Amino acid sequence: MQKSSCGRTLLLIIVGLLGLGGILGLYLWESYIQGLLPRPLPAFPTTLPFTPWPTPPAATTFDFPLLPADHYAPYVQGISGPLAVDTRYGAQNPAQGNRSNCFRDANGDPVPFSQLYHAGVDLFGVNEAGQVVWGQAKHAPVHAVADGVLVFTVNAGGEGYVVAIEHRLLDGSAVYSIYWHVSHVQALEGQPVTRGQMIAVVHDLGANSHLHWEMRTFYDGSDIFPAGTAGARGTCNRQLIGVGYTWDDVPARAHPDYYGYLDPIAFVESHR
Numbered sequence: 001m002q003k004s005s006c007g008r009t010l011l012l013i014i015v016g017l018l019g020l021g022g023i024l025g026l027y028l029w030e031s032y033i034q035g036l037l038p039r040p041l042p043a044f045p046t047t048l049p050f051t052p053w054p055t056p057p058a059a060t061t062f063d064f065p066l067l068p069a070d071h072y073a074p075y076v077q078g079i080s081g082p083l084a085v086d087t088r089y090g091a092q093n094p095a096q097g098n099r100s101n102c103f104r105d106a107n108g109d110p111v112p113f114s115q116l117y118h119a120g121v122d123l124f125g126v127n128e129a130g131q132v133v134w135g136q137a138k139h140a141p142v143h144a145v146a147d148g149v150l151v152f153t154v155n156a157g158g159e160g161y162v163v164a165i166e167h168r169l170l171d172g173s174a175v176y177s178i179y180w181h182v183s184h185v186q187a188l189e190g191q192p193v194t195r196g197q198m199i200a201v202v203h204d205l206g207a208n209s210h211l212h213w214e215m216r217t218f219y220d221g222s223d224i225f226p227a228g229t230a231g232a233r234g235t236c237n238r239q240l241i242g243v244g245y246t247w248d249d250v251p252a253r254a255h256p257d258y259y260g261y262l263d264p265i266a267f268v269e270s271h272r
């Protein structure tokens with residue numbers, strides 16, 4: 001009788017130790033897996049979005065979406081590296097060559113990608129010398145540039161998500177900050193966000209991981225290109241969100257300024 005009770009206690013101890021060992025093992029394995037990632041990644045929020053969104057509070061101060069700001073910069077030939085690439089706002093991009101999947105000219109012919117104007121800024125990770133470190137921006141937290149309300153997220157598949165935040169300026173006008181090539185979006189449509197709040201991470205595009213960031217005066221791109229302009233004949237993204245590039249047969253209306261895009265870096269620097 002006593003022998004059997006003793007055996008049962010021993011069995012319980014063994015089972016308990018095995019259980020503890022299992023939990024410890026799982027914990028160590030999880031730590032190991034997390035350690036392999038450059039940053040621990042949050043889950044997507046799961047509650048339902050709510051619309052229409054509330055009026056955003058007035059945004060008095062703006063900041064950069066990737067922080068610290070001096071760890072990220074656009075690619076500029078001769079400054080960020082040797083490639084013939086320029087990913088600043090309003091720049092044309094000779095390195096993109098003759099790829100022509102976006103605009104059509106007046107004859108209906110495709111316009112070479114190198115003639116398009118970049119409508120935002122592509123922020124890459126840079127080292128202390130200001131040189132782009134390929135892939136360094138991958139999974140970097142993306143912060144709301146000012147107080148506002150998240151007004152849409154669009155799943156662009158392999159390109160990551162597009163997120164738009166509406167900001168209300170003190171004069172009552174609205175500007176929109178757009179974040180493209182992001183994933184793990186952390187706020188819902190209709191949800192207020194505050195300046196500096198993490199809203200997503202930079203999507204994994206391998207060496208090309210970067211944040212395409214826009215500041216603009218319009219909500220989406222569905223009606224920015226008037227009839228008869230190149231944009232009305234088709235764009236990179238079928239005008240749905242207006243993200244990316246502008247161009248037109250008439251040079252005076254080719255630049256993104258014409259369509260209500262703003263230079264994001266200049267805008268933040270004048271609203272800090």
Ligand SMILES: [Zn+2]
Nearest residue numbers: 120121122212
């Ligand atoms: Zn871009």
